Amino acid sequence: MLGTPRQLVWLLAVASFLWGVAWAEPVQAAGANDEVLEGIIDGILESEVGTQQYDKALQNLEAAKGICEGGACSAEAEAKLLAVVGTVQALDGQDGAAKKSFKQALRKDSDVELPSKFANDDVKSIFAEVKGTKSTKQAAGCRGRFKGRGRKPFGWKSAEAFFCYTEAKAAESDEDYGRCADEARSSLEVESRTGTRTVLARCLELGNRWNEAIAEYQEVGRTAPKSGQFTAGRKARARAATLQRRMPALNLKPPDDVDDLVVKLDGTELPLEILEAEIPIDPGEHEIVASGKQGGTPVGFSQNIELEPDESITVLLTLSPGNPDPQTQKILKCLAEGKTPRECLPTASETVSGDLTYRVGVEASGYTDDMDVDVATPSLSFSVENTTDGWGVGAAFLLDVVTAASIDILATASPRWREARYVPAINGHKKFGDWDVSGRASLSREPDYLSGSVGATVTADFVQKTVTPSLGFEYSHDINGRTQTDFDVFGKRINRFAITAGVGMVLDKATFASTSFVTVIEDGDLSKPYRHVPMFAADVAPQVSPGLVIDAVNFFREPERPLEQLPLSRKRFAVAFAIAHRFADATIRASERLYIDTWGTKATTTDARFMYDLLKELRIWPHARFHAQTAASFYELAYVIQRTPDGRAILPSLRTGDRELGPLIAVTVGGGMRYEFGARRSLGLSLAGDFIYSRFLDHLFVKQRLGGFGALGFDAEFE
């Protein structure tokens, strides 16, 4: 029996944790190759067809066909592959080859559709032509094109029927036997005539649809004599007999030891009863697909045949588990190891080692606000990556130029100043199987502050990269100095240790989420050596209101002007959650950060971007961010100075004028865009801008701040 409700809650908590961690579905075996093929097709469409690398796409699609050997793919899957091949051929201007591919696709699955994102109007037109539905008018046939007027020769009852008859004859002359048969049938719908049916039968015969042709010839042979057309009837009966005698025959020999046998001829499932009997079949190309189970193992068979008139063939249905060629086996093994289709498919110029990718990035950003603070931040980055061997190195340089004449500066009667900060950094990483180890180092130098940091992170890929935990460590050593004073003369040392633990998870095919925990331990005096904090008498302090102007503060303050004094250590903790979901043409990214520290500050920060692909090359996004924080425990709007009986001042041991240690709310709205261009869209231009409104809830001099941020970036990737 469970004890108290508290114990029940604990039990539920532990049970849910264990259930969540332990319940991990095992990686499913590949099984039938339909899903493999579909994933490869999607990968080729996105990476090669999307960047107009048609030759490469066709090579990879040809390699992908090997996955279906031995009947390892369904007809629908093979039809989709052929439809994509036809699409790429049409996009590449190979109309004839595209028609052939579409024809083969429709034979496997008459309902196959084109990849809508990549099939332009020309591709759709070719496909429609093959399917026999070139345009709305042609889909309606001759009856849709008939204008309602026309001559009606002697003997005809309907001008429309005559119109369709002439269209059928024209199609026959053009050797378009499929259209000929359709138009002839349309004519027969309106007016049944021997001549029209004869044309129909002849077009069906010439189009290798002999079974249908025989039926029409026999119908002519039956009906023509009734209207006195005995010769036509006799010829039709003779022709039907000839075709029946010359009709090709197919004999399918099924295996003895296969269960759940399914045999399809040109996509149509055959009843098992007709196997081993002679099947009359139209001359031309046909496809035979069989599937079943042998001792519980799925087996398959696939063969294309071509039959001539008078020919009779026997096909042994020798089903097997499927034995892909070595190249296909290599592809399947690569996919099973967790790599993407792009990494697994052979490339035109395949390299084994030394496959380097270079990236260069330049950004110029700037910030300005209504408190006369202006910041210009140009930066440059460079990296080299070897995806084959799994290593990369990079370097970056950032310059911060700050010009300030803010209220803090004016409050101490200081002049406007300008300062530059230089930040060089390097980084590198190396993969060891499923583990990645990265390191980084950076330096920050400005006239009154020096900082150096080093860090390392270990990341692992579990469950085929669906779970990616990481653990990082960073150490920095800062010197907090004074302008125009050597760091050895005046420099407060600060040590900072940070540990970051996180995990990224693939939630579904289009969603990625991550969570991270950060702990930062700071040890040292971070107090600003220039920030004087106004002091007030005990009876005056309660009357000081937020936003009190400089002159009023100077009027009410006590004469003492102590410098800021912060605690000598701080422990900071943050937990962040982030999620990204990809729709068809857009991605939404959102994150939430919760923060707390031993100075008493608590904060919440929410950020979201909605990135929409206007075009394949152009992406835009709105951006919104909300930040709210409470004050540090020692933060005061108006600090009170105590006096001893002899008038000496007793200052508060901790005091600050830093607005970012007080309660504040900041709202950011903005947006950006990215344009990719060049070969394989390897060049990118990014533009982003934000308006930031900050509301200081309990601070002297100023209640709010409106700032603007903008960044223009250019990046290039080349091999």
Place this chain on the structure above:
Amino acid sequence: MIKTNASRKSRSALCLTIMGLGLFFSAGCTTVAPYERAKLAHPTMAANEMAGPGEEHLRAVTEGAIGGSAGAGSGCGCN
């Protein structure tokens, strides 16, 4: 034994964290085969921060909090 308010609160927080982690891990238990990750491979789905170096530095200076991105501290006397 007398339990203080702080002790009760921290145990409740730990309990909620364990349940939250359990839910989080169980939500991630769906297996996605490598060949189904075309959408996940889109550049906007990268795990790294979307903000550039200038924006990251601005946030570090104007917000009194850290975490949620690559940096663990400001590394500058910017405030």
